[in-house]
Amino acid sequence: MWNYEKRLQFPVNIKTTNAQLAQNIISQFGGPDGELAASMRYLSQRYTMPNRNCMGLLTDIGTEELAHLEMICAIIYQLTCNLSMDEIEKSGFDKYYIDHTLALWPQAAGGIPFNACEFQSKGDPITDLTEDMAAEQKARSTYDNILRLTDDPDVLAPIRFLREREIVHFQRFGEALRIVQDQLDARNFYAFNLSFDTPTSCAVTGETPASCKMQEGCRKMIANTTPEGCQRTTSCDMAEGKSCK
Amino acid sequence: MMRSTRCNTKEQMLHQISVISFAAFDMLLYLDTHPDDSKALSFYQEQCSIRNQLLNDYASQFGPLTMDLACKSPSDFWKWVMQPWPWENCQNCEKGGMR
Numbered sequence: 139m140w141n142y143e144k145r146l147q148f149p150v151n152i153k154t155t156n157a158q159l160a161q162n163i164i165s166q167f168g169g170p171d172g173e174l175a176a177s178m179r180y181l182s183q184r185y186t187m188p189n190r191n192c193m194g195l196l197t198d199i200g201t202e203e204l205a206h207l208e209m210i211c212a213i214i215y216q217l218t219c220n221l222s223m224d225e226i227e228k229s230g231f232d233k234y235y236i237d238h239t240l241a242l243w244p245q246a247a248g249g250i251p252f253n254a255c256e257f258q259s260k261g262d263p264i265t266d267l268t269e270d271m272a273a274e275q276k277a278r279s280t281y282d283n284i285l286r287l288t289d290d291p292d293v294l295a296p297i298r299f300l301r302e303r304e305i306v307h308f309q310r311f312g313e314a315l316r317i318v319q320d321q322l323d324a325r326n327f328y329a330f331n332l333s334f335d336t337p338t339s340c341a342v343t344g345e346t347p348a349s350c351k352m353q354e355g356c357r358k359m360i361a362n363t364t365p366e367g368c369q370r371t372t373s374c375d376m377a378e379g380k381s382c383k
Numbered sequence: 384m385m386r387s388t389r390c391n392t393k394e395q396m397l398h399q400i401s402v403i404s405f406a407a408f409d410m411l412l413y414l415d416t417h418p419d420d421s422k423a424l425s426f427y428q429e430q431c432s433i434r435n436q437l438l439n440d441y442a443s444q445f446g447p448l449t450m451d452l453a454c455k456s457p458s459d460f461w462k463w464v465m466q467p468w469p470w471e472n473c474q475n476c477e478k479g480g481m482r
Contacts, residue, residue, distance in 0.1 A: 139404075139469075141449070185470055194464030 140201070146229040148299040152216035152292040157229035159288055160217035161247060164234075166210045166284070166300070168252035169242025171276035173210055177203035179257035179273060183266045188332035192314050196270075199307050206300055211242045213296060218337060224343065262331045267315040271308055278304035384461045393445050400441060400448070 143283045166172045180200030218231065218240050226235050233249065244252035257273070260266050281301035285294065323329050407430040414423055444454035444464040453463045 184468075189469065190464055190466075193468045197468070 146209055146212055147202070148209060148296050150209055150212040150216060150292075150296050152213065152290070154290060154292070155219055155221060155225070156217050156288070156290065156293075157221055157225060157231035159290075159293065160214045161229075161231060161234060162287055163210065163217070163284055163297075164214055164245060165247035166280060167207060167214065167242065168275070169246035169250075169271060169280070171280050172246075172252070172256075173203050173207035173277075174242070174244050174252055175187065175256045176273060176277065177201075177207060178254065179259065180270065182257075182259040183270070186261045186263075186333045187266075188263050189317065191317050195310055195314050199310065202303070202307075204301065209296055213293065214242060215240075216377075217293070261333050263333055264315065264316045264327060267311055267318065270311045271315070274304045274308035274311065278308070279364045299327070393441075396437065396441050396445070400434065400437045403430055403437060406430045407434055 154203050168174055177200050180196040180203065182199065184196035187196060204270055221229075221231070221240070226232050234243075234245075237243070246252075258266070258269050260269070281297055281304065284297050285301070288294065318332060319327055321332060407427060410423060410427040410430065413428060414420065417423060438448060438452055439455060442456040445456075446458075446466045447453040447456045450463070452460075456462055467468060
């Protein structure tokens, strides 16, 4: 369940309109590495994550990306406020204006509409977290490119803030990937998929249910699982103070 | 009418939070198009204050449901992430196998 906070995560107060710049920045709304794709990517991936650190991190970053989407929309809205017909034509904004007037619509800078194919939700935590790290770097590169296109301090400040958040998210996803790898067989991280092959109850009971396809992986996890370090989802609930074994 | 904020179990309390929250949220939508309806306003205020009380009680007894309540639920570990997420309650999860 979500609730809305009626504020921007970082203030946006743009005094000078610039429709051409708005057409470039709109890529971070609906483009391939934009905030909409980021939020949908993380909020879609979180359900099948094998531990609560990853479930929580994807929920929290996916939520923050919605706040970034709002900031990007605020920037575009303010950059295109009160445009004259002359400005719309001269800036090349007329192509967008024809279909959307001055409304916000998720598209890339080149006019390509937002598409869910711009992100993956693969159901393998190594695959998904590696995609998430790449996605944060791609978004950071896009913000670098935007920063080269303008010297308006009102635009630079929020874009720099957003760029810095990409770097923080990249760091957190790297830590999440490390946590996942610590729960895998160090000799072969790819021996099984923590989100699909390995029952979460293996770590608690020490039994190998019929549905467990990778017995060795389960044994490895049992060996690694201690009450202090246990991060299994349904099998041990630290909140209830239960032991993992 | 004030309802009791004392509930016996975690499930009962969570259910009560869901009921009160839905009443408040539905009233939020109504007030968006009827911002000067004083009867609706006072109903919203009443639901909202019960909701806040319930959320606080739940946080101190069982754990935080929002980021703001994470500081009202003292613990030596970060309950926000380590307590179950709301989609985890499928039967097959407990039995093992695919989730």
